[in-house]
Amino acid sequence: MIGRALIHVPATAKRGDVIEIKTLVSHIMETGYRIGVTGQPIPRDIIDDFVCTYNGEEVFRATFYPAVAANPFISFFTVATENGTLAFSWTDQQGATRVQTAQIKVE
Amino acid sequence: MSRYSRRKILQVSGALAGGGALTRLSIRPADASLAMMEEAVRKAIGNAPIEKGKVKLDLPPLVENGNSVPCTVSVDSPMTATDYVKAIHIFNEKNPQPNVISVKLGPRAGRANFSTRIRLADTQTVTAIAEMSDGTCWSDDIYVIVTLAACVEDPKP
Amino acid sequence: MPAAQLARIAVLITALACAAMAAAAEIPLDQRRSDSSFVSPDTRAMQNDGTANPGMLAVLDGETLWNEKAGETHKSCADCHGDAAAGMKGVAARYPAFDAQLGRPVDLEQRINMSRAGDQKAAALPFESKELLALTVYIAHQSNGLPVAVAEDAQTTPFIEAGRAIFERHQGQLGLSCAQCHDDNWGKELAGNPIPQAEPTGYPIYRLEWQEIGSLQRRVRGCMSAVRAEPYDYGAPELVNLELFLMWRARGMTMEAPAVRP
Secondary structure (H helix, E strand, O other): OOOOEEEEOOOEEOOOOEEEEEEEEOOOOEOOOEEOOOOOEOOOEOEEEEEEEEOOEEEEEEEEOOOEOOOOEEEEEEEOOOOEEEEEEEEEOOOOEEEEEEEEEEO | OOOOOHHHHHHHHHHHHHHOOOOOOEOOOOOOOHHHHHHHHHHHHOOOOEEEOOEEEEOOOEEOOOOOEEEEEEEOOOOOOOOOEEEEEEEEOOOOOOEEEEEEOOHHHOOOEEEEEEOOOOOEEEEEEEEEOOOOEEEEEEEEEEOOOOOOOOOOO | OOHHHHHHHHHHHHHHHHHHHOOOOOOOHHHOOOHHHHOOHHHHHHHHOOOOOOHHHHHHHHHHHHOOOEOOOOEOHHHHHOOHHHHOOOOHHHOOEEEOOOOEEEOHHHHHHHHHHHHHOOOOOOOOOHHHHHHHHHHHHOOOOOEOOOOOOOOOHHHHHHHHHHHHOOEOOOOEOHHHHHOOOOOOEEOOEEOOOOOOOOOOEEEOOOOEEEOHHHHHHHHHHHOOOOOOOOOOHHHHHHHHHHHHHOOOOEOOOOOEEO
């Protein structure tokens, strides 16, 4: 289950500024290699896709593999182009998706 | 398995046996190796030659806990519409799987730089490869020492 | 065996015995440092960044639970205690606290469950469950920046001393006491990691080894297993006494939950 995410986006920015975005999502990122109490491996359960769009246009994408640590943290940069909505979506290997958004004011 | 020479398998097995620093709760396929990593690299970037440079991979040389290792990659690039980093991949050589993360960028990124936290199962070399818009590929790598926690506990509860 | 060799062995045994029996030296108050000062700079930075600290995800969950109606009374924590930032400010800094009815101290987890049972008429949350940890860390977080201030009085002193006895006792097949590492050898390295003083100012913590958040009791039970002692059960009075002693030992130090630890 993809839990909630903490997202940091500056509330305002100057047009053309390169801003840093930080995200942290709650997820166990079970590798599939850990042995459970039954003696059998615990099945893999990971988020494998992360996308950030800016007013609908993709500005960043990441493919996660089991080597990404639990509760995946990723920070990246984007150019503050205009007022609008940054949308963040995390998708797991079953196809379940979680989307959260943040607003940015660009002057 | 036939593509691996018997000698190579023995070499890898020896390294695994001597390595020691595996969490006792993990299984590891016997062929986790440099060859797997090379295959994963080719799958990601094709046959382009890889040059060292332009990429800076940041990892602590001695890791506090292999479950969560902070990792930053930055690439020297103006990130303009005609000259930008289009992808960055991180690979490892000793985890059960050679891929760590792949990132897709474009001119809108402004800066070819991202940070995350990764898992490292053993002392090993971690490699970052950047694909540029002009088709060239650049890399950096770091050798990281991973120890087990001092007091290994039983699993919860 | 030659006399000279016997004599050498006797000296060695005496020296070892003296070392083992030497009273654990309490850390002088002004030399106490947060366990945060013994982790790597990266881990410290992770703790101090609200968006990077994975413990904060549990704080978010705790906030949701705080506002959720529960039990036969169909009341939330917020219904009686109001906004946690105000209502719970300073509370975690005083725990474990003496409960007059039980005649002994209880820790924050137990207090939460007592409120759930007594006031909300809701089922207790299991120790170390995601929900109980979320509520505990949410409440603890409201004391950040405040000094640890557990009561030291006629009522609590016997329990502080009981906790101290556990802290100083040699236990397990390895025959080690908490004090030997955390009073006598803090700052030195054990298998590549520095030994902290074991000041519990950041609990519940996000521990990288666990890949999740956990309580002080979980951490202590882990240490007890590590010296090959039988760990006390969750909620055992011995564990609460030890928690109380540890918080008393950390009196005046700054609360910092959720901390990030290796």
